[in-house]
Amino acid sequence: MIQFEDVRKSYGDLTVLNGVNLIIPKGEKVALMGFSGCGKTTLLRCINGLEHIGSGKLVVNGEDVQSPALNWNRFRSRIGMVFQQFNLFPHLTVLENVMLGPVKVKQESREQAAERAYQLLKQVDISAKAAMYPDQLSGGQKQRVAIARSLAMQPDILLLDEPTSALDPPMSREVLAVIEQVAAQGMTLVMVTHELRFVSHMADRLVFVDGGQVVEQGSPRAIMNHPVQPATQRYLELFEG
Structure with a gap:
């Protein structure tokens, strides 16, 4: 469904994605987590072409996003996107x-x-x-x-970029309940979020991004209980606290 192979992306001298390797099978629910500026939102936006990769390979729904023959309207029609600010x-x-x-x-x-x-x-x-x-x-x-x-x-894929970041706690809970309902329908779902409690029971996999790379991934419970990378440990201490 979604496959990153050594994907890199820079803005001038600023490297945002630094060799991302990630496979998301059809129907999986994935949470992207990490500190601000780590590259997770750029990674998400590359999936539907809102950001274009610099090098490497990205295949989505069997389509190479760098192919000159790609029909962008048809491609994007199969990918839903929910933004922070509603739009x-x-x-x-x-x-x-x-x-x-x-x-x-x-x-x-x-x-x-x-x-x-x-x-x-x-x-x-x-x-x-x-x-x-x-x-x-x-x-x-x-x-x-x-x-x-x-x-x-x-859509075949639903992307959500911190959909509760602009909401107060009661509103966040109502939106998360809707997302959980949608996720239960079997759609491939990739969500950037800091909502640890929600991720622990919604997501099939937690992918932790640091320095533009996927540094740790696995079941949410396993990573939350036994994080391996120092950055993951710091993140969990901050957001669990």
């Missing part, structure tokens, strides 16, 4: 935000897109707000809409 269109209603991708990218009829959008809003428990605009919603409600919007494209 909803303020001039569209909640329902219209969720419908937009299927109508514009997949050329679905508005009727078909509206029906599935409403069902997805019901799934994330926000259908009562379907006719409202984003600025009428709380942060947690906006993030649930953003998740529904990603699911509307029926």
Whole structure:
């Protein structure tokens, strides 16, 4: 499903990814963790081409992301992305935000897109707000809409970049509950997060990133109970404390 082979990425003299090797099979739920600036968000964004790799090889859904023949619209239509700051269109209603991708990218009829959008809003428990605009919603409600919007494209892979970082604890809990519900459906899920308790029971694998490299990976319980790398130990002491 996703395969990094010695992937490197720099911004000028700043090396962000420094030889990443990582395989994520279909259906696996992976948590990317690490200190700020370690490269985990860049790693995530490379998966759907929001960032382009400098060297190495990255294959996603059987597609080499460096291939000149890659159809980016088709490629990205199979990968959902949920951002920290929601990125909803303020001039569209909640329902219209969720419908937009299927109508514009997949050329679905508005009727078909509206029906599935409403069902997805019901799934994330926000259908009562379907006719409202984003600025009428709380942060947690906006993030649930953003998740529904990603699911509307029926993606093979769902990427989440610290989806609760802009939310207070009660809102974080409601969004994490929705993510857990989505994860239980068997979709491949890759999530950048600091939510250790959530990761311990949601993720199949915890991947710890430090200095632009994957330095430790395994079951969340094994790593949290017996971290090997000093950076992992420091991280767990900070966020568990």
